[in-house]
Amino acid sequence: MQFGLNESQEFLRDSARKFFAGECPISEVRRLMETDTAFDVTLWAKLVEQGYAGIIFPEELGGVGLGIVELVLLMEETGRALLPGPFFSTVVMAGSLLDALANKDQKKKYLAPICQGDARATVAFFEPDGTWDFADVHLTAINGKLSGEKLFVPDAAVADWIIVVARNGVFLVDSKAAGIRVEPMYGMDLTRKLYSVRLDDVPGEKLGETAALPRPRGIATVALAAEMVGGMQRTLDITVEYAKTRKQFGKPIGTFQAVQHQCADMYLETESARSAVYYAAWALQHHAPDAAAAVSIAKLYASDSSRTVGNRGIQVHGGMGFTWENDLHLYYRRAKASETAFGDATFHRERLARLTIDAETASAQKS
Amino acid sequence: MDLNLTPEELAFRDEFRAWLQANAPKDWAQWREKPLEESFPYLRAWQRKLHEGGWAAVSWPKEYGGRSASLMQQAIFWEEMARLEAPPMANALGLGLIGPTIIAYGTDAQKKRFIPKILSAEEIWCQGFSEPNAGSDLAALQTEARLEDGQYVVNGQKVWTSYGWVGDWCELVVRTDPNVPKHKGLTVLLIDMKSPGVEVRPLRQMTGESEFNEIFFRDVHVPSENVLGNVNDGWNVAVSTLMHERGAYGTRLLLIFKRNTNRLIELARTIQCNGRPASQDPILRQKLAQCYAEVEIMRLNQLRACSRISATGAPGPEGSIQKLFWSELNQRLQQLAQELLGPYGQLLAKDDHSIDKGFWSYGYLRSRGNTIEAGTSEVQRNIIGHFVLGLPRSY
Numbered sequence: 001m002q003f004g005l006n007e008s009q010e011f012l013r014d015s016a017r018k019f020f021a022g023e024c025p026i027s028e029v030r031r032l033m034e035t036d037t038a039f040d041v042t043l044w045a046k047l048v049e050q051g052y053a054g055i056i057f058p059e060e061l062g063g064v065g066l067g068i069v070e071l072v073l074l075m076e077e078t079g080r081a082l083l084p085g086p087f088f089s090t091v092v093m094a095g096s097l098l099d100a101l102a103n104k105d106q107k108k109k110y111l112a113p114i115c116q117g118d119a120r121a122t123v124a125f126f127e128p129d130g131t132w133d134f135a136d137v138h139l140t141a142i143n144g145k146l147s148g149e150k151l152f153v154p155d156a157a158v159a160d161w162i163i164v165v166a167r168n169g170v171f172l173v174d175s176k177a178a179g180i181r182v183e184p185m186y187g188m189d190l191t192r193k194l195y196s197v198r199l200d201d202v203p204g205e206k207l208g209e210t211a212a213l214p215r216p217r218g219i220a221t222v223a224l225a226a227e228m229v230g231g232m233q234r235t236l237d238i239t240v241e242y243a244k245t246r247k248q249f250g251k252p253i254g255t256f257q258a259v260q261h262q263c264a265d266m267y268l269e270t271e272s273a274r275s276a277v278y279y280a281a282w283a284l285q286h287h288a289p290d291a292a293a294a295v296s297i298a299k300l301y302a303s304d305s306s307r308t309v310g311n312r313g314i315q316v317h318g319g320m321g322f323t324w325e326n327d328l329h330l331y332y333r334r335a336k337a338s339e340t341a342f343g344d345a346t347f348h349r350e351r352l353a354r355l356t357i358d359a360e361t362a363s364a365q366k367s
Numbered sequence: 368m369d370l371n372l373t374p375e376e377l378a379f380r381d382e383f384r385a386w387l388q389a390n391a392p393k394d395w396a397q398w399r400e401k402p403l404e405e406s407f408p409y410l411r412a413w414q415r416k417l418h419e420g421g422w423a424a425v426s427w428p429k430e431y432g433g434r435s436a437s438l439m440q441q442a443i444f445w446e447e448m449a450r451l452e453a454p455p456m457a458n459a460l461g462l463g464l465i466g467p468t469i470i471a472y473g474t475d476a477q478k479k480r481f482i483p484k485i486l487s488a489e490e491i492w493c494q495g496f497s498e499p500n501a502g503s504d505l506a507a508l509q510t511e512a513r514l515e516d517g518q519y520v521v522n523g524q525k526v527w528t529s530y531g532w533v534g535d536w537c538e539l540v541v542r543t544d545p546n547v548p549k550h551k552g553l554t555v556l557l558i559d560m561k562s563p564g565v566e567v568r569p570l571r572q573m574t575g576e577s578e579f580n581e582i583f584f585r586d587v588h589v590p591s592e593n594v595l596g597n598v599n600d601g602w603n604v605a606v607s608t609l610m611h612e613r614g615a616y617g618t619r620l621l622l623i624f625k626r627n628t629n630r631l632i633e634l635a636r637t638i639q640c641n642g643r644p645a646s647q648d649p650i651l652r653q654k655l656a657q658c659y660a661e662v663e664i665m666r667l668n669q670l671r672a673c674s675r676i677s678a679t680g681a682p683g684p685e686g687s688i689q690k691l692f693w694s695e696l697n698q699r700l701q702q703l704a705q706e707l708l709g710p711y712g713q714l715l716a717k718d719d720h721s722i723d724k725g726f727w728s729y730g731y732l733r734s735r736g737n738t739i740e741a742g743t744s745e746v747q748r749n750i751i752g753h754f755v756l757g758l759p760r761s762y
Contacts, residue, residue: 001376001439002369003667004674009368069368240756255759257745260752267751268688275667282370297660349656356659357632357646
């Protein structure tokens, strides 16, 4: 048993870190977050060139064919860089959904262009008065046409296709089709834009049944948790650096135990979230019987700890941490948006309770 | 990353599992509730049996009677012990902490003299570190050893000594040079507890038991060949023991926590709360799930630390991270048990109404010590702050 990264996994992580540090420094993040869509064509092309858009998809579609462990390593780096734009929505949400549900022709038509950087897509799930539970999805396709409203759809304004999760199936619609109205929602996280999508009798192409949703959803959930871990790590790094250099009472504030212990807790929470994410990724990749529980454990822990790590980091920075100029609030904002996306800690604790307390045996768990 | 057991790990597991099934005593359940004073001969006999099978100290190098087991094999060993609910070993500190320190720092003569009897439980070891005025600040200890006619003469007091009442030998940290900075004047002595001038007193703790002792040393003579490591290098020797202390318990505790969490879930299914099983109460469900998740994360943190140490070859501050996590987690787990049991949670073993024969009231009180023993949570956070994150020393 070996719960460390192998050489090629370390290489992937290191080269991704270098790539984002070079191509997407925080100055670029700040520039893009002030734009309407936070999307940059050049950055997207470079990212595609690295193979990131096809990282977990089959090589015959132009993908790289790597596993979910590799995906979470990449997501940690997008989280550390606070990568703006539609990477998570296109590759992780829409891509893994297409990979799991679509037929061969549909994959060629929709997933291949995503891998090759020629198209972007997103997924519309959440409904007004709904939750992240599929039981709360009511929009129903009637004769292949979709009508209703979806909220919190990431990057819909730059998506070529919107994949709509309906009560009776998963449907792909052209974002330019008549009857679709995409309007911005203004959230705390300025780097990942959210939209409401209103559909009025829009024809949809059916990709598959909703029974196949849990797996792509598990992948997206753990990838998001991995991105949160990357943000936590960056927050910790910035904070430790500050504690070493900022002086009060004639010495670095990191000398004081009240500050040191905040940093120690940030470290413990970050590492614990990382352990949970790595395991969930491995369990999903290998279809382990406890994969569903592992995904919920990763998301519930990351949801709570990315918030507390942000709180501690800003607290250690004092007044400086409360300024717009300091980068921590950018991570803090992303953490809050990610905390609730795909279910917050309370949501996943209840899901875990169903899997472990209500189930007679652990082997009854479904992924 | 590969979380499946390797063929070697599987073979190790199967071999030990078969041995354990054939050799583990079947009557441990009748003994485990009894005071340690009564069950101790039983535990000694069990350790002897493990030793005869070559299983008493799997982590030790082969030449010293171990199996040179990898960290993962050690984890497998404890998992199997827990799975079969096998009794613990009598000489826990000798095997887990002091033996490895003697192997690392001892002379050939010391190894020959002490190691075999640690393995066979013929000589039980205790650890004389903390003092009334030296807890977290261990290096401030005052028990002194003066060299007189080729022998050390020891005077002072130790406290919180586990197994003191049954100890044949003690790994004792003493001050041999009071005129240098505190870390530089310490030496580790191996002391025969039957020496004249050694007095052991029970220390009654808040649970009512006496797991620990106070030990008084009055002009105790120790031959100079019983110095472990170099004179005035005792701090490094002691730290080596402490690293074993913080690292070693994790795996064993994990299995206890898993069992306790499952026990809580079972209890929640039967206890009524607002007219339905507590397991259906939305708030208790949240707390049970959180506990379940944190115990699982403790397991995963341990596995990652295991892999990291195996890759780098050196145990670092991982032990501090584990210790901090498990001690605080156990307090949350015990508090959750109390919430679940309501007024029954407080009942002691002797009360007929108590749940699980007072297991949870004892567990609650005992867990209060977890964040203090083997290095307080504050000390562990200092270690993480300084040694992991590179923050300046606070003291």
